[in-house]
Amino acid sequence: MYDKGKIIAGLIIFLGLVTLPFFYNKEKASSKPEPSLDTPGIQQMSQPQCVKSADFMRANHMKLLNEWRDSVVRDGQRAYGIIDDVKYDKSLQKTCMHCHSNKKAFCDRCHSYANVSVYCWDCHIEPDN
Amino acid sequence: MKINRREFLKMAGASTLLGIGGGSIFELLAPGKVEASSKEKPAGRRAAMVIDMSKFDADEYKRCIEACHTTHNVPQIPDPKHEVKWLWTENFENAFPGHADEYMAERLAGNPFLVLCNHCQNPPCVRVCPTKATFKRKDGIVAMDYHRCIGCRFCMAACPFGARSFNWNDPRPFIKELNKEFPTRTKGVVEKCNFCVERLSNGDLPACVEASNGALIFGDLGDSSSEVRKALRENYAIRRKSELGTYPSVYYIIGR
Numbered sequence: 001m002y003d004k005g006k007i008i009a010g011l012i013i014f015l016g017l018v019t020l021p022f023f024y025n026k027e028k029a030s031s032k033p034e035p036s037l038d039t040p041g042i043q044q045m046s047q048p049q050c051v052k053s054a055d056f057m058r059a060n061h062m063k064l065l066n067e068w069r070d071s072v073v074r075d076g077q078r079a080y081g082i083i084d085d086v087k088y089d090k091s092l093q094k095t096c097m098h099c100h101s102n103k104k105a106f107c108d109r110c111h112s113y114a115n116v117s118v119y120c121w122d123c124h125i126e127p128d129n
Numbered sequence: 130m131k132i133n134r135r136e137f138l139k140m141a142g143a144s145t146l147l148g149i150g151g152g153s154i155f156e157l158l159a160p161g162k163v164e165a166s167s168k169e170k171p172a173g174r175r176a177a178m179v180i181d182m183s184k185f186d187a188d189e190y191k192r193c194i195e196a197c198h199t200t201h202n203v204p205q206i207p208d209p210k211h212e213v214k215w216l217w218t219e220n221f222e223n224a225f226p227g228h229a230d231e232y233m234a235e236r237l238a239g240n241p242f243l244v245l246c247n248h249c250q251n252p253p254c255v256r257v258c259p260t261k262a263t264f265k266r267k268d269g270i271v272a273m274d275y276h277r278c279i280g281c282r283f284c285m286a287a288c289p290f291g292a293r294s295f296n297w298n299d300p301r302p303f304i305k306e307l308n309k310e311f312p313t314r315t316k317g318v319v320e321k322c323n324f325c326v327e328r329l330s331n332g333d334l335p336a337c338v339e340a341s342n343g344a345l346i347f348g349d350l351g352d353s354s355s356e357v358r359k360a361l362r363e364n365y366a367i368r369r370k371s372e373l374g375t376y377p378s379v380y381y382i383i384g385r
């Protein structure tokens with residue numbers, strides 16, 4: 001093999017560069033995202049609860065939102081139901097964000113951790129704070 | 130298979146006859162199914178609006194348009210090439226081409242006419258939409274699902290009333306005051322009047338109707354006791370470009 005030294009040295013440098021991120025982040029697990037539930041809307045509730053259980057929402061909120069979207073836009077079914085005498089509409093802006101009025105500390109924390117980019121906010125208006 | 134000339138000619142003759150007569154057989158077995166939409170179907174539920182021009186003055190237009198645009202976050206874009214229209218005004222000769230003439234009533238020639246999406250019974254925009262983003266609801270309203278719109282603008286080409294606008298840019302900077310209860314649209318989608326479906330579902334009348342002091346009447350064409358049917362029974366009303374066969378659901382009482 002010609003230029004053995006150069007090739008092997010080059011390969012070692014290449015491998016080093018490629019694996020650098022792994023060594024760099026070794027034993028430094030990035031912190032788990034903690035979506036905040038500290039909003040005026042949630043604090044007002046004596047028994048904080050969502051339209052579904054937290055476990056369900058964590059795994060399936062995107063599916064629920066899609067179902068809501070289709071049923072509202074396509075079928076005009078806007079009412080979700082009544083939980084503890086409170087009437088809930090199928091609405092991102094009016095129902096979800098009414099309680100979770102902290103988009104940056106709630107939606108964005110997980111979405112940026114998981115590198116998910118959603119286009120909800122292209123049209124839907126996020127709450128003020 | 131062997132076939133001689135005589136048999137071939139017989140078969141060819143028979144198939145030609147079938148081809149010519151096929152249409153009438155269809156008509157016999159399933160009357161009215163072949164011709165796509167030669168007649169206006171009797172309305173089941175069909176949302177409709179009657180615009181009584183005799184009750185309008187210049188301020189009323191502005192009030193109606195203002196009510197619509199603030200309710201639905203419609204941007205006010207100064208560049209006419211990019212403007213977004215839900216409810217706007219046209220001159221009589223543009224709103225009703227072919228109806229205008231040199232000696233027509235001055236009141237008509239000079240005055241603006243309020244125009245909007247006609248929520249046609251036979252909507253060409255729905256037929257051309259490749260993603261079914263534009264669709265017809267059971268109550269006759271031609272609605273849009275902006276989540277599905279890919280911005281191809283076929284619907285804009287299909288609509289004979291120019292009732293659709295394309296968002297060439299992000300509309301948000303052009304909205305004076307955001308209504309937090311309603312979304313905006315985004316760059317790259319087409320939008321139009323939605324007959325206030327979100328208000329109707331709460332039992333309210335459309336925003337423009339509410340702001341119009343009775344000049345706009347909204348109701349169900351299928352219900353013979355509704356306000357719109359009453360207004361149409363008592364007055365002569367015209368529709369825009371009715372010769373095109375889209376069967377608009379917006380009627381105009383021109384008045385005396």
